[in-house]
Amino acid sequence: xxxxxxxxxxxxxxxxxxxxxxxxxxxxxxxxxxxxxxxxxxxxxxxxxxxxxxxxxxxxxxxxxxxxxxxxxxxxxxxxxxxxxxxxxxxxxxxxxxxxxxxxxxxxxxxxxxxxxxxxxxxxxxxxxxxxxxxxxxxxxxxxxxxxxxxxxxxxxxxxxxxxxxxxxxxxxxxxxxxxxxxxxxxxxxxxxxxxxxxxxxxxxxxxxxxxxxxxxxxxxxxxxxxxxxxxxxxxxxxxxxxxxxxxxxxxxxxxxxxxxxxxxxxxxxxxxxxx
Numbered sequence: 407x408x409x410x411x412x413x414x415x416x417x418x419x420x421x422x423x424x425x426x427x428x429x430x431x432x433x434x435x436x437x438x439x440x441x442x443x444x445x446x447x448x449x450x451x452x453x454x455x456x457x458x459x460x461x462x463x464x465x466x467x468x469x470x471x472x473x474x475x476x477x478x479x480x481x482x483x484x485x486x487x488x489x490x491x492x493x494x495x496x497x498x499x500x501x502x503x504x505x506x507x508x509x510x511x512x513x514x515x516x517x518x519x520x521x522x523x524x525x526x527x528x529x530x531x532x533x534x535x536x537x538x539x540x541x542x543x544x545x546x547x548x549x550x551x552x553x554x555x556x557x558x559x560x561x562x563x564x565x566x567x568x569x570x571x572x573x574x575x576x577x578x579x580x581x582x583x584x585x586x587x588x589x590x591x592x593x594x595x596x597x598x599x600x601x602x603x604x605x606x607x608x609x610x611x612x613x614x615x616x617x618x619x620x621x622x623x624x625x626x627x628x629x630x631x632x633x634x635x636x637x638x639x640x641x642x643x644x645x646x647x648x649x650x651x652x653x654x655x656x657x658x659x660x661x662x663x664x665x666x667x668x669x670x671x672x673x674x675x676x677x678x679x680x681x682x
Contacts, residue, residue: 419468420461428457430497434505438602440467465601476604482512504609514617531614564594571634574661618648630660
């Protein structure tokens with residue numbers, strides 16, 4: 407574990423586990439979490455001889471709680487800084503939710519020469535917000551309400567999300583895990599409120615359509631069709647069709663937080679893809 411400082415002076419925390427010469431998988435976390443959200447996957451792959459890397463983006467987890475730069479371009483540049491610092495080559499980049507947008511923007515902005523494959527899990531591309539060109543998107547009022555709830559009572563908001571739609575715990579047949587809920591809350595509360603407030607705009611209003619079209623490496627898209635946070639038909643289904651070499655794995659009845667709720671299935675799919 408360590409830190410790398412970006413060109414604009416932000417200290418980015420990262421984890422780097424496994425053999426230096428191992429095949430690299432780089433994990434990108436969702437909003438408003440941290441690299442800790444990937445621990446299940448990182449332990450699985452490091453025990454299979456892979457080198458696994460994950461970072462806390464600016465304002466999240468243990469990285470600097472700066473007030474500015476909470477947009478996808480800065481997020482992508484932070485990834486590039488970690489990649490350069492660690493000398494990573496030919497990595498498979500795996501992003502969940504906002505982290506999926508970060509992966510797409512990183513590849514489009516910094517090129518494919520250091521990337522072998524990409525995986526988008528419950529990811530926000532191509533565009534979440536409803537616009538004239540994206541009429542099936544989520545109304546802006548929903549994201550405005552997210553910001554209002556965060557500003558009013560961050561601690562309560564960060565309990566309600568995992569206790570409800572994030573893991574599908576609001577569904578009648580669900581069996582909520584308080585440990586999972588509080589681990590989500592813990593990660594969210596580690597970060598900065600300003601970063602998370604601005605991050606809602608970043609993940610909801612960034613249009614990744616052209617980024618997706620530019621990607622030629624193999625891309626695996628994994629999405630649950632009962633995702634209440636990033637709707638399946640508006641995101642995963644479209645992303646898989648926009649990249650040049652995409653494969654879509656649909657998890658029937660699965661929620662947004664599938665790296666946790668469907669960890670064994672996700673790990674198996676990632677292992678098969680990285681070895682393909």
